[in-house]
Each structure stands twice: as structure tokens, then as C-alpha cells.
Amino acid sequence: MxxxxxxxxxxxxxxxxxxxxxxxxxxxxxxxxxxxxxxxxxxxxxxxxxxxxxxxxxxSFKIRGAYNLLSRTRKNVVAASAGNHSQGVALASSLLGLDSLVVMPQFAPPIKMIATQKYGARVLLYGNSFDEATEKAKKIAKDEKKVFAHAFDNRxxxxxxxxxxxxxxxxxxxxxxxxxxxxxxxxxxxxxxxxxxxxxxxxxxxxxxxxxxxxxxxx
CATH class of the missing domain: 3.40.50.1100 (Rossmann fold)
Structure with missing residues (x-):
């Protein structure tokens, strides 16, 4: 392949x-x-x-897309999410033995942050909007040559x-x-x-x- x-x-x-x-x-x-x-x-x-x-x-259904993407790339991943996508990426990464970082906006619910960490991801709080968190995640992925896992804009x-x-x-x-x-x-x-x-x-x-x-x- x-x-x-x-x-x-x-x-x-x-x-x-x-x-x-x-x-x-x-x-x-x-x-x-x-x-x-x-x-x-x-x-x-x-x-x-x-x-x-x-x-x-x-x-939630989010693990379906995250696992399908990461099982193809087999690369460490960065994502941006304040909700269920973060947990899907974290869980999929753990199952595949990959490192994951999720960038969340400052207002992210603590329960989502804790759940994401429990599934194995590192969490970075950044920005006052989802767009700011997304741009930060994209930059980290580019700089560190990791996969950026968009929550929905990805085939x-x-x-x-x-x-x-x-x-x-x-x-x-x-x-x-x-x-x-x-x-x-x-x-x-x-x-x-x-x-x-x-x-x-x-x-x-x-x-x-x-x-x-x-x-x-x-x-």
C-alpha cells in the first residue's frame, strides 16, 4: 500500500x-x-x-474516523477539539501505539480534557476560540512532522x-x-x-x- x-x-x-x-x-x-x-x-x-x-x-462515533485515518498513516498525531473528537483521537492513538497531542481552546470543558488525558493524549490549552486552537495544532503538526487529524475536513x-x-x-x-x-x-x-x-x-x-x-x- x-x-x-x-x-x-x-x-x-x-x-x-x-x-x-x-x-x-x-x-x-x-x-x-x-x-x-x-x-x-x-x-x-x-x-x-x-x-x-x-x-x-x-x-461517540468519533473513534471511527480517527482510527480509520491513523491506521492508515501510522504516524504520531496532533488534533484540535473541545469535545468528542479529542477522545476519539486519543483512544485510537493509544490502540495503535501512537503519540497524540490535542490542542483545546481555553474554554474547553474540564470533563472533556480529563477524559482525553485518560485515553492517553497530552492536552495543550491554547487560544480563546476553536479557530485559534486549530491553527496552533496545524503549526505543531507541520513543525514536528506529525499528522494533523481534522475533526471533519478529512477524507x-x-x-x-x-x-x-x-x-x-x-x-x-x-x-x-x-x-x-x-x-x-x-x-x-x-x-x-x-x-x-x-x-x-x-x-x-x-x-x-x-x-x-x-x-x-x-x-
Whole structure:
């Protein structure tokens, strides 16, 4: 296999990328349950199923993308995050025997910082915004010749998150809608790519917090 270059990170995500990611993360991440929610089904008047990624290793889907990327590069890593991506990178790095540094903005929740450290990463608090922390992380990665693991703007991270869609499709493929939380867009991008490439004709709907709507207000 050829060495992964930084240019690879920005190529469009393909169905093959997601299928390869699944083979890499299988046995490392949990194939989390897809379970019917009786309460939400009753409230909505529809059959509603939940993909329980809250039961995932590290507490979220983020380990999927982090592990897929780092298992390809096999290089020490720098990331920027104030949330679950930091824990995904820390855990994936530890599992692969890699060194990880996570740059967090000064306002990062202490519980996230502590959890990230417990998974094996070093934490650097820097800046008063996420953008400042990100630029610092990029500079460290460049200066120290390490991988910068972006939380969502990376082909292999998005492909890893897309394995959520693959697992859903293994169990159920005749649903009308799939509703996905949106932050940076890595999860919904990966899921939508997998479903559409497999002929899914329903709707993929992204939902984001009203006071942190990064996509709804785009022109």
C-alpha cells in the first residue's frame, strides 16, 4: 500500500473508502445496536429507530474516523477539539501505539480534557476560540512532522464516520428518512455518501443546534 499523503485527505469520499474503512475499524469499534424507541415512536406517530453510538468506545462515533485515518498513516498525531473528537483521537492513538497531542481552546470543558488525558493524549490549552486552537495544532503538526487529524475536513475521517451508515444498512434499508446530527458535517457526509451510493432513495436530514447552526445559514 502506498503512503498516504496530505493531498489524499481532500479527495472526495467514495463508497470504496467507506467499505475499506469498515474493514479497518471492524473489531476495534463496536457495531452499536439499532433499536426501536417506543417512546419517540409513540410521540411522533412513526416507527423510529436509534443507532446507539452513545454506547461506542470513547462515548461517540468519533473513534471511527480517527482510527480509520491513523491506521492508515501510522504516524504520531496532533488534533484540535473541545469535545468528542479529542477522545476519539486519543483512544485510537493509544490502540495503535501512537503519540497524540490535542490542542483545546481555553474554554474547553474540564470533563472533556480529563477524559482525553485518560485515553492517553497530552492536552495543550491554547487560544480563546476553536479557530485559534486549530491553527496552533496545524503549526505543531507541520513543525514536528506529525499528522494533523481534522475533526471533519478529512477524507478518511469522513469515510470512518460513514461506517455508521453501512451498519444501519446491514440491518435496515427500507426506511423513509434518516436524521443525523450536524456539527462539522463529517458524520452526515459519510452516511449520506454510503446510502446514496447504495441506491437509497429516501431523505437524509441534518439537524443542528439553533444557536450553533453552521450550515442552515449558508447562502
Amino acid at each position: 502506498r503512503e498516504v499523503t496530505s493531498q489524499d485527505y481532500f479527495e472526495p469520499v467514495t463508497l470504496k473508502d467507506i467499505e475499506e474503512a469498515y474493514e479497518r475499524v471492524k473489531g476495534v469499534v463496536k457495531n452499536t445496536p439499532l433499536e426501536r424507541s417506543s417512546s419517540i415512536s409513540e410521540l411522533s406517530g412513526a416507527e423510529v429507530y436509534l443507532k446507539l453510538e452513545n454506547l461506542q468506545r470513547g462515548g 478518511y475521517v469522513v469515510a470512518g464516520q460513514g461506517t455508521v451508515g453501512l451498519e444501519i444498512f446491514q440491518v435496515m434499508n427500507d426506511f423513509d428518512y434518516i436524521i443525523v446530527p450536524v456539527g462539522g458535517g463529517g458524520l452526515i457526509g459519510g452516511i449520506a455518501t454510503y446510502l446514496k451510493e447504495n441506491g437509497y432513495r429516501g431523505k437524509v436530514i441534518g439537524v443542528e443546534a439553533e444557536n450553533a447552526c453552521s450550515y442552515e445559514k449558508l447562502p
